[in-house]
Amino acid sequence: MKITGYRCVRTFRDWGRPIGDVNGFLKHGVTDVPIVILETDEGIEGVGTGSDQNLEQLFPALEGEDPRAVTTLYDRMLARVFKAGHNGATFGAIGTLDMALWDLKAKIAGEPLWRTLGARDRFVEGYASGLDIALKDEELARFYAAMADRGFTSGKLKGGLDLGADLRRLRILEDALQRNSRAPALMLDANESWNLKQAVRYVSAIEREIDLTWIEEPLRRWDAPGHARLSNSIRAAVATGENLSGLEQFRPLLDANGVDVVQVGCTWGVTHFLRVAAVAHSRDLPISPVGLTTNQAVAHAAASVPNHLSTEVQDLGAPFGLTIDQEIVDGGIVLGNNPGHGVAVDEVAIESNQRSASWLLTEGPHVRPARAGLRLVTDTGRREGAS
Numbered sequence: 350m351k352i353t354g355y356r357c358v359r360t361f362r363d364w365g366r367p368i369g370d371v372n373g374f375l376k377h378g379v380t381d382v383p384i385v386i387l388e389t390d391e392g393i394e395g396v397g398t399g400s401d402q403n404l405e406q407l408f409p410a411l412e413g414e415d416p417r418a419v420t421t422l423y424d425r426m427l428a429r430v431f432k433a434g435h436n437g438a439t440f441g442a443i444g445t446l447d448m449a450l451w452d453l454k455a456k457i458a459g460e461p462l463w464r465t466l467g468a469r470d471r472f473v474e475g476y477a478s479g480l481d482i483a484l485k486d487e488e489l490a491r492f493y494a495a496m497a498d499r500g501f502t503s504g505k506l507k508g509g510l511d512l513g514a515d516l517r518r519l520r521i522l523e524d525a526l527q528r529n530s531r532a533p534a535l536m537l538d539a540n541e542s543w544n545l546k547q548a549v550r551y552v553s554a555i556e557r558e559i560d561l562t563w564i565e566e567p568l569r570r571w572d573a574p575g576h577a578r579l580s581n582s583i584r585a586a587v588a589t590g591e592n593l594s595g596l597e598q599f600r601p602l603l604d605a606n607g608v609d610v611v612q613v614g615c616t617w618g619v620t621h622f623l624r625v626a627a628v629a630h631s632r633d634l635p636i637s638p639v640g641l642t643t644n645q646a647v648a649h650a651a652a653s654v655p656n657h658l659s660t661e662v663q664d665l666g667a668p669f670g671l672t673i674d675q676e677i678v679d680g681g682i683v684l685g686n687n688p689g690h691g692v693a694v695d696e697v698a699i700e701s702n703q704r705s706a707s708w709l710l711t712e713g714p715h716v717r718p719a720r721a722g723l724r725l726v727t728d729t730g731r732r733e734g735a736s
Contacts, residue, residue, distance in 0.1 A: 350457065351390045352411045355446075357401050358384040360699045362642065362668040366492070367483035370507045370540040374483040382643060382668040384694055385442075387449040389416060393456050396692050397449030398643040399616040400441025406430060407442055416453040423447050423620040440594035444618030448646040448690065451619045456689040461649065461674075463684050466619075468652035471684040475641075475662040475677075476503035476534065477526075481518075489518055493525035495665070500680040502526055503534035503659065505565065509542045512554055519559055529680065536588070538565040545575040552583045561585040563610050566592075576607030586610050591639040596624050603632060610658060612637050615644035622647050626654040637661070641682075645673055646690040648682050670699035 364378035383401040386394050395416065410425035426443045427435055435443060455462040463471050477496035481489055493504055504522040508515040519535050526533035543551065548567040555561055563586040568575045570592050580587040586609035593599055594617060602608050611629040613622045615638050626636040635658035638647050642663060651657045662682065667673050672693040674685030685691045 350393070350415055350417070351413050352387055352416050353390050354388040354412075355404065355408060355449075356386050356388065357404070358386065358694060358696055358699055359401075359703070360384065360668050360670045362664075362666075364480075364664060365666070366479075366481075366488065368480035369482050370480065370538065371482060371509045371542045372540055374480075376483070382671075383445070384671075385445050385449055386694065387411070387416065387446065387453060389453065393453060395449035395451075395453035395456065395689070396694055397445035397447070397452070397618075397646075398692065399445040399448070399618075400438045401445065402438035402442050403430070404442055404446075406439075407446060411446065411450075416450050417457060419447070419450045419454055420620055422450055423618075436594045441616050444616055444621060444644075447618035447620050448644065451646050451649075452689040452692070459688050461684060461686050461688060462619075462646060462690040463649040463652045466623075466650055466653035468649070471652060471686075472679070473648050473652050473660050473682040473684065474657070475501065475660045475681040476505060476536070477501040478505040478538075478661045478663050480507060480663055482507040486518065486521060490521050490525060493522050496662075497525050497528045499665070499677050500529055501662075502530035502680050503536070503562070505536040505538055505661065507538050507540070509537070509539035509551070512551060516555060516558055519555070519561075523559075532560070534562040535559060536563045536565060537561060539567050541566045541569050541592075543567050545572070545578060548575075548579050549582045552579075552585060556584055563588040565589065565612070570598075571601075573601040573605040573607045576602060577605040580607060580609055588612050588637065590625070596621065596628065599625060599628060603628065603634075608634065610635055610637050612639050613647075614638075615640045615642070615647040615661075618644075619646045619650045622650045623654065626650075626656060630654070630656040643668055643671060643673070643692060645675065645692050648675070649684055649690055652684060669702060670695040 455465040479492045565588045588610035590612040591614040674687040674691030676683040
């Protein structure tokens with residue numbers, strides 16, 4: 350069997366709520382979903398989602414190759430862009446093609462990907478995460494009540510600007526999830542909006558009232574010494590890594606003992622996840638995938654590694670025109686038994702819907718405010734920190 354070509358499809362996901370973080374949010378809650386479908390000479394096709402950028406540079410590494418040689422083909426793609434670098438959208442495209450290759454490998458074997466990867470159990474532990482910075486308190490309560498209905502015992506709040514608001518909203522998560530656990534795990538995601546001293550003060554203030562499980566992305570991703578100092582200054586675990594695009598980028602963080610929960614962005618694909626998981630396991634650290642939306646292949650990979658802790662579950666639905674073979678129950682994901690990673694694409698429905706393109710929006714969530722994270726708002730309204 351040989352890879353003969355690829356085609357690109359674009360659909361959308363309507364989250365049904367505003368989504369975002371401290372850096373900004375999408376009021377309409379509609380996001381673009383690029384899909385890449387790898388074609389073979391025997392008619393079997395592999396599906397990948399994430400980035401469709403720079404495919405013309407990457408595809409020559411795959412063309413004419415047997416898709417079952419996934420890890421070798423992954424390294425061939427990295428080699429194709431060695432001079433210019435593999436960061437950003439290009440690394441996302443490598444991840445998209447990697448997911449499609451693993452989909453093909455499992456389909457050729459006639460089994461679900463979790464089985465191909467060696468997993469024994471198709472249940473993947475998860476935590477609820479609403480991308481909820483713009484939700485009002487009532488909306489926040491409804492979202493986490495719905496996730497509690499699915500058995501979740503842990504949840505993650507987006508925050509980092511207003512201490513009083515974050516404490517109040519963490520209590521909302523706690524109240525919703527206590528239906529399933531007397532002591533639900535609560536996490537806070539600051540999305541790289543603080544410096545070290547701000548992080549120490551903010552988290553320490555939270556910990557005086559709440560047992561925080563982890564603080565996520567407290568500092569900029571490259572600040573390995575800062576992460577290490579922070580981890581030594583607070584009780585909560587420090588979780589980071591989702592925006593690191595390449596195994597080599599984890600080395601400074603790990604060498605500095607700057608991460609307690611190693612995170613990997615699901616959009617970067619299966620092979621990257623497996624390699625980071627192995628390195629983390631060698632240091633007795635847990636791995637946690639971030640951003641499981643349509644990147645379902647990474648959930649299959651999570652089921653196969655010994656140090657998986659929990660996977661971020663952001664929604665109960667699916668993008669338009671996609672069917673995902675899974676159930677979200679018992680506080681996690683029950684992966685299906687269909688061959689491959691279980692994402693099926695209805696191209697006819699997607700093409701029909703694109704004729705109006707009413708879902709295309711120009712707003713974007715990732716414009717960093719110039720003063721993000723610089724103020725600590727207390728319950729009394731007194732502002733602390735930089736002025």
